[in-house]
Amino acid sequence: MVGIHAFGGYVPRQRLQRNAAYAATGWFAPGLKGFAKGERAFCSWDEDAVTMAVEAARDCLAGRDRSAIARVVLASTSHPFADRQNSTIVKEALFLSDATAALDVSGSKRSATSALIDAFHAVAGGAGDTLCVAAERNVAKAGSEGEYNSGHGAASVVVSKGDGCAKLIGTHSVSIDFVDHFRKEGETFDYGWEARWVREEGYGKIVVSTIVAALEKLGIDAKKIDHFVLGSSMPKISEYVAQGSGIRPEAVADTLGGVLGDAGAAQPLILLSHILERATPGQLIMVVGFGGGCDVILLETTAAIVGAAHARGISGYLEDRAPVDNYVKYLAFSGLIDLDKGMRAELDQKPILTAQYRERKSVLGLVGGKCTQTGAVQFPKSPVSISREARAIHTQEDYPLAELPAKIVTFTADYLMFSPSPPAYYGNIEFDGGGRMLAEIVDVGEEGLEIGTQLRMVFRIKAIDDRRGFSQYFWKAVPERRLSTKS
């Protein structure tokens, strides 16, 4: 048997208030007024599918031994790089062994369910524990329906041998070139077809028939499904499909449309992760992915589901929110408006690929050094230890810092330095157990910062080189916020 042994997720902190979007664009598209309620998650300027994938994977792997992970699979239709293995960046950020396989999956909104099905098969075939991650930073045109209904987020599961907390019952897939929307290589926006056709021919026929076929194949009565997970940007579509498939209406999972939006390929895994947080043992969960065909996955929770939701999870990240009423800020963070950045932004951010490769543990993994002679911790590693006790040369062992809590030693709010999100907060920080660095601090709330403020590290975009089309990643700090739903 194979199953899901761990799960986690990530939702960016910024939440666009949909009525604010309507206040700005309603004059142009008054017909969308019905969508102007609730909020949707969107990436800060320094987040993309890779950074969200890293956060979701860290959430999923919290407290787990990472050395067991043999494969990393990343599904998205918004991979930042068309040719640079995005899943390998995730692997480096997680400081997994170099002997880890990595695979990018893309091409449709069901790429995550297909990746998960593939992970089940691979693990069953002896491929080793697979970290399956899905992340999406989909960008819709300003004033479009997609702008209201889409959202950004990521989720991750660990697939391993054994039942885990949700064992695999079976899967079923069909592939049909039903083009409800498309986006050519290099294009930013989707082009979509009439919603009524998509609803009736796509969801009503293709999805329903695939679910019916799956249930028949697996010998399961639709009424037995406890949780029905279907990600879609179309309202009420889960209820519509459930009804057509004979699934009880009360089994339909919250699609998080009002608080997150539809995170494209990542949505089925986000919703699955969200359901696993609250599922009880012995429940049947159906996960459906739709796009160029349809995937159906059937899982059954086990006794191990109790207490499995130990990290922040989707719920925790949903709670940690910053409502954004400023529509232009949303446009700026989404790259949809070109604000005057000033001359200070002209500093060339050309990536130095040789140096980045040489220093990849420091840069992508936030791995420092611990002196075996003096115990001094430092970032980054260097030939001679920072210790004042002894002149120790070449004595440092790898010392991962990313998961360690830190606190502020000094800080500033800088209005002069160019930042896409001014002021730029940065300061000297110290990790629990030693080690200091000068770090950017992001996602600072209204409560501001103080010396001693507790921080945790997050993987983000450090700089964007527009001229050569490169995102330079590094780690930043965010204030640790206590959540009401988590200890």
Add this chain to the structure above:
Amino acid sequence: MASGIRDKVAILGMGCAKFGERWSDSAEDLAVEAFEEALADANIDVSQIGAAWLGVAFDTVNIGPSGIPLAMALRLPNMPVTKVENYCASGSEAFRGAVYAVASGAVDIALAFGVEKLKDTGYGGLPVRTRGTNWDMVGVVGSAPGHFAQLASAYRAKYGIEKDLLKRAIAHVSVKSHDNGAKNPKAHLRKRVTMDQVMNAPYIAEPLGLFDCCGVSDGAACAIVTTPEIARALGKSELVTVKALAVSTSNGWELQGSGWDGSYFLNTRVAAKAAYQEAGITNPREQLSLMEVHDCFSVTELVTMEDLGVSEDGGAIKDVLDGVFDADGKIPCQIDGGLKCFGHPIGASGLRMIYENYLQILGRAGERQRADEPVFGLSHNLGGMPNQNVSAVVIVGRDGA
């Protein structure tokens, strides 16, 4: 055992261009302006100079690499011209090179030069630049106000000081420097400002407002140095000699190690201690007549009072507000207006500080002249930022003092 630099080298002449937004003048114009003044003061011919050191910090906009731009601007007869760069302490480094050359006996007369043409960037503040391949991947380039503003939060936390009290003290620092700068024809900013103006100015990096930051300007300053014997032989009777030259450079401890609380400059403390020892000063608060410190930001000047040992740790706010460092106070600080009013053409600043101490000790400071016949003048020239810096402390004084 090294005997130190005390009284081995005398200043033969100094020059300082008018600092400011010199839109119509090139770096060469500024250099010649400062050099002609120094040459006339020294009363020598350019051919008598044996070697030159040029302090310049920025490469991308400015005069370009090497010592050649200085040799060309001044048409120095083919002599060694060495360009030095050590962040904002570059001017003091040029002075150190020239003084050491004379002290070693390698040359009789040497030139220390600093020039910087920064107003060709197209924007205010210091130019943005890379800090090296590795740093750019894992560090924060930041802005100068952003780095130095962190002193304030750290200092407040260390001594439990209310925001408003520190803000008032650093505002006093700026008001005092503007009062002084108003009297200096070579200063860039010559307007007095009020406490209200300073306190209510927009933030650049909290708690530093517009008036807590020094400006960026074009400027040049230089010194011609020789041995006291040659100076006397050339007809100088009253001599200003070099008492101490100390520099300390961060090795990463503040940034990467543990223990630094962010409220002080380790290197300034190290350099000051070494300088006092070299100069034979045992009680700086009583013995120093004048200080020109690196007031890139008001808060830098405030904590530097403690780092230099003229204020007790935690006592700088009281001293500042008591007027100890005002022009008519016990030890004037920035009696020429400081970086605050001169602006900071990097390579020139360290030499501009020495220039004021030199004028004051010789009684040539005009309207700004201290009546109490200054004996020792300290200049403090800081490069970098609180967690990674180069601190230079230079003490000049009356020969024989």
